Amino acid sequence: MKTVVPNYYKKFHCIAEKCQHSCCIGWEIDIDSASLERYNKLEGDFGKRVRSAICHHGVPHFELGEGERCPFLNDSGLCDMIVELGEQSLCNICADHPRFRNFFERCTEMGIGICCEEACRVVLENTEKFQLDGFCLENYTPAEQKRVLLRQKLVDVAETANAPLSQRHNKMLQLLHCSMPQKSLANWCKFYLTLERLDDNWTQILQHGLASLQKQPLACPNTNQLPLQQLTIYFLFRHFSTATTAKQQRQALCFAILSANMVANLHALPQSNLPLWEIARMYSAEIEYSTQNVARIFAQFK
Numbered sequence: 333m334k335t336v337v338p339n340y341y342k343k344f345h346c347i348a349e350k351c352q353h354s355c356c357i358g359w360e361i362d363i364d365s366a367s368l369e370r371y372n373k374l375e376g377d378f379g380k381r382v383r384s385a386i387c388h389h390g391v392p393h394f395e396l397g398e399g400e401r402c403p404f405l406n407d408s409g410l411c412d413m414i415v416e417l418g419e420q421s422l423c424n425i426c427a428d429h430p431r432f433r434n435f436f437e438r439c440t441e442m443g444i445g446i447c448c449e450e451a452c453r454v455v456l457e458n459t460e461k462f463q464l465d466g467f468c469l470e471n472y473t474p475a476e477q478k479r480v481l482l483r484q485k486l487v488d489v490a491e492t493a494n495a496p497l498s499q500r501h502n503k504m505l506q507l508l509h510c511s512m513p514q515k516s517l518a519n520w521c522k523f524y525l526t527l528e529r530l531d532d533n534w535t536q537i538l539q540h541g542l543a544s545l546q547k548q549p550l551a552c553p554n555t556n557q558l559p560l561q562q563l564t565i566y567f568l569f570r571h572f573s574t575a576t577t578a579k580q581q582r583q584a585l586c587f588a589i590l591s592a593n594m595v596a597n598l599h600a601l602p603q604s605n606l607p608l609w610e611i612a613r614m615y616s617a618e619i620e621y622s623t624q625n626v627a628r629i630f631a632q633f634k
């Protein structure tokens with residue numbers, strides 16, 4: 333099975349102890365069956381430590397410790413599992429994160445999810461045009477080819493030089509004969525506050541947006557054009573690929589544009605003192621990693 337990745341993919345490397353929002357804190361780590369089998373055969377004290385950290389209620393997973401830390405995350409921010417046994421000892425979820433996959437019949441598209449701060453920086457700081465390493469049209473079925481070619485057309489519009497991104501967004505919408513709901517930032521924040529939320533900081537940011545006096549429909553500001561272009565393309569790459577019907581494709585495009593605009597406008601609020609990548613990271617963790625939240629946003633579009 334061929335793997336296709338964006339051209340920035342290889343630039344990603346986990347920054348481990350330098351990470352401010354480690355994925356080893358606060359996320360349940362389910363253990364796949366092959367890894368569980370390996371862990372059951374580990375010898376010595378470390379083997380005992382690994383087995384005592386596994387909870388077998390429901391899907392086997394590592395029991396998080398104080399502050400919801402993974403039991404193998406040490407005080408230096410390093411993973412004891414890697415220190416003791418090497419990277420190959422990690423279970424699939426740890427070895428894979430923050431990668432995501434979209435499956436096609438004869439190939440798999442893989443990307444890096446921006447809920448990871450380093451992946452987010454790689455995506456937003458990319459200055460090259462979006463290309464897919466390993467891409468070959470023949471590796472897609474005819475129906476898939478139509479979809480990926482349409483996605484590429486949208487990416488080409490997003491990358492058109494010398495036009496503000498808000499205009500490029502409108503052209504992308506015209507291409508699929510759709511439009512965005514005419515809602516202000518405050519109205520969108522009111523809706524986002526009804527979604528499932530994890531982090532109090534995210535709630536606070538949305539509340540600032542709710543109190544915003546902007547009355548005009550949400551659109552992309554004229555600042556940070558290149559990172560916001562990359563963000564739009566990231567959401568498109570991740571969510572358009574699995575949209576098989578025309579309606580789902582319109583919804584995926586609107587989701588991509590809305591997501592980039594929400595990040596941009598929340599970052600532009602006077603109360604905001606966070607870098608753009610941090611708002612984008614939080615958005616991804618709160619929205620993209622909840623299928624329920626993504627479905628509720630998709631349902632806002634016709």
Ligand code: SF4
Nearest residue numbers: 346347351355448450
């Ligand atoms: S969030 Fe990303 S950079 Fe941070 S520890 Fe996880 S994979 Fe590494």
